[in-house]
Amino acid sequence: MMPTVSTLQQAMDALVDRGYAVWPGFLDAEAVAGLLAEARARREAGAFHRAGVGRANGLAVRDQVRGDEVLWLDEAAEVAAERPYWQALQALRREINQTLYLGLVEGEFHYAHYPVGTFYRRHLDRFRDDDARTVSCVLYLNQDWQDAEGGQLRLYLDATEESKFLDVSPQAGTLALFLSDRFWHEVLPASRERWSVTGWMRRRV
Numbered sequence: 001m002m003p004t005v006s007t008l009q010q011a012m013d014a015l016v017d018r019g020y021a022v023w024p025g026f027l028d029a030e031a032v033a034g035l036l037a038e039a040r041a042r043r044e045a046g047a048f049h050r051a052g053v054g055r056a057n058g059l060a061v062r063d064q065v066r067g068d069e070v071l072w073l074d075e076a077a078e079v080a081a082e083r084p085y086w087q088a089l090q091a092l093r094r095e096i097n098q099t100l101y102l103g104l105v106e107g108e109f110h111y112a113h114y115p116v117g118t119f120y121r122r123h124l125d126r127f128r129d130d131d132a133r134t135v136s137c138v139l140y141l142n143q144d145w146q147d148a149e150g151g152q153l154r155l156y157l158d159a160t161e162e163s164k165f166l167d168v169s170p171q172a173g174t175l176a177l178f179l180s181d182r183f184w185h186e187v188l189p190a191s192r193e194r195w196s197v198t199g200w201m202r203r204r205v
């Protein structure tokens with residue numbers, strides 16, 4: 001059984017105890033459907049671009065590493081469909097700051113679309129030249145996802161032991177939350193397109 005949480009307090013306890021939390025129902029079905037429709041419309045309008053690997057000068061598109069397409073969110077744009085997401089995230093950040101004293105001041109968030117068969121190889125969400133990313137949070141937008149469709153987030157629970165991992169199903173409304181500098185993870189290929197909003201809460205450095 002996957003250990004899951006259902007309240008903000010439980011999520012904080014899990015984050016303190018284990019460094020990660022899986023929260024089904026973080027966002028309700030209507031809000032998730034709104035985000036998915038928004039993401040689809042913007043992708044159809046050509047606003048998504050292939051995600052790169054690395055940063056700035058080192059940025060490159062590498063199919064063997066990751067195959068997703070992304071669109072960065074702009075909180076200031078006040079898109080109606082994104083409002084419930086921002087509200088839930090703000091409450092989460094406030095609580096994390098009060099509980100873990102991480103001093104999270106800002107964030108960066110993008111929609112992600114994984115076409116059928118694409119993946120994101122095992123990695124850590126920290127760049128060599130930027131250690132501000134502190135908490136990774138991925139919200140999934142896929143209705144009725146079946147395990148057999150693949151596409152799990154594989155979270156490695158021990159950096160030195162590859163056999164110890166937790167597979168998170170990218171189910172609509174589920175939020176996966178983990179400390180960015182501690183957990184290696186990967187996205188497994190899926191037989192169905194896979195949608196999400198991925199974010200990083202950042203601390204001041």
Ligand SMILES: O=C(O)CCC(=O)C(=O)O
Pocket residue numbers: 112120125138152153185186187196198
């Ligand atoms: O979509 C996921 O489950 C994880 C995505 C991810 O690891 C990333 O974008 O850095």
Ligand SMILES: [Fe+2]
Pocket residue numbers: 123124125185
């Ligand atoms: Fe990641």
